[in-house]
Amino acid sequence: MSVRKVVTRRSCHFRGYFPSLKNGKPTPWESQLEGGFFRLLELSPQVHSYTIQPSRESVSLDSATIKYFPDLHVFLTDGREWWFEVKPKKRLLIASIDQRLEAAKAHFAASNRNFTVVTNDLIHSEPxxxxxxxxxxxxxxxxxxxxxxxxxxxxxxxxxxxxxxxxxxxxxxxxxxxxxxxxxxxxxxxxxxxxxxxxxxxxxxxxxxxxx
Known part of the structure; x- marks a missing residue:
């Protein structure tokens, strides 16, 4: 279950619902890049199901603690679990975002959880x-x-x-x-x-x- 409402009317971002057979219900997405990643999850034989905005994490960044919401929590058919952040590659060039995601990587590693940042390099790759x-x-x-x-x-x-x-x-x-x-x-x-x-x-x- 999501811990944060995804599809709202108050946003300049394109949002909608993805027709997920694996989840058995329409699954909300916040960007076309995220929707593109859903296609890969939906067609991957390794993926059993997935949830969006699955948790609120308290992440240490410098001397402060920040709230962080991973984009996806993926459940694999072999019993493993994986958390994902979906971001345009150019956004990773922004220092504050890069630092935040590096802190998130350290946070998930400390709790022995799998975490990966995926970008348009994968999602938009052809064919x-x-x-x-x-x-x-x-x-x-x-x-x-x-x-x-x-x-x-x-x-x-x-x-x-x-x-x-x-x-x-x-x-x-x-x-x-x-x-x-x-x-x-x-x-x-x-x-x-x-x-x-x-x-x-x-x-x-x-x-x-x-x-x-």
């Missing part, structure tokens, strides 16, 4: 950003039921498609992209998607592991 937008378009609609997933896996086991074109030949264009959007079939997010792209029948999508 990752374009691939995420494309797959999210096909992620619309409800998750498949257990019986539907079992049926899909049986077909995948029988035909064993190796490429996107083979996946489309097996399921049809719309259903093949839906399986990619739901992460039931994986694909590399760091390479431009084409008909010859390799698909992965287990393990979900492949991309740089930022939970190292």
């Amino acid at each position: 990752l950003a374009r691939n995420l937008q494309k797959l999210m378009y096909h992620r619309r609609g409800p998750m498949l039921s257990t019986s539907q997933v079992d049926e899909v896996h049986e077909i995948l086991h029988t035909h064993e498609p190796k490429t996107l074109s083979a996946l489309i030949a097996t399921f049809g264009d719309m259903e093949a992209w839906r399986l990619l959007g739901l992460g039931i079939v994986g694909i590399s997010l760091s390479e431009t998607i084409s008909s010859n792209s390799e698909v992965f029948l287990t393990g979900g999508h492949r991309h740089a592991d930022f939970f190292a």
Whole structure:
């Protein structure tokens, strides 16, 4: 649960709601950069769920104690947890912000919690950003039921498609992209998607592991 209200009318920043299937409800975001990071979390097979503005931290900075609200608390499928700050890279050039985030890093490290600052260098990198937008378009609609997933896996086991074109030949264009959007079939997010792209029948999508 968020400790601070995110979507309000009193702001010059663009704010809205992200249609999260992992959280089972619309999830508010404060910037388009944050919304872009949500796409990566939503499509990462390592992520179980995530919350925004999850806690109020008391962080030591110089001789004072300041309040700090991390942007995200991410719960991983292997039981680990991770906290994130999402910031435009140019904002890190501001001394006061850089000092605040360095203090936050030390604060989380002292309590043995994972904390990472992510910027547009990751979120807007291509072709990752374009691939995420494309797959999210096909992620619309409800998750498949257990019986539907079992049926899909049986077909995948029988035909064993190796490429996107083979996946489309097996399921049809719309259903093949839906399986990619739901992460039931994986694909590399760091390479431009084409008909010859390799698909992965287990393990979900492949991309740089930022939970190292």
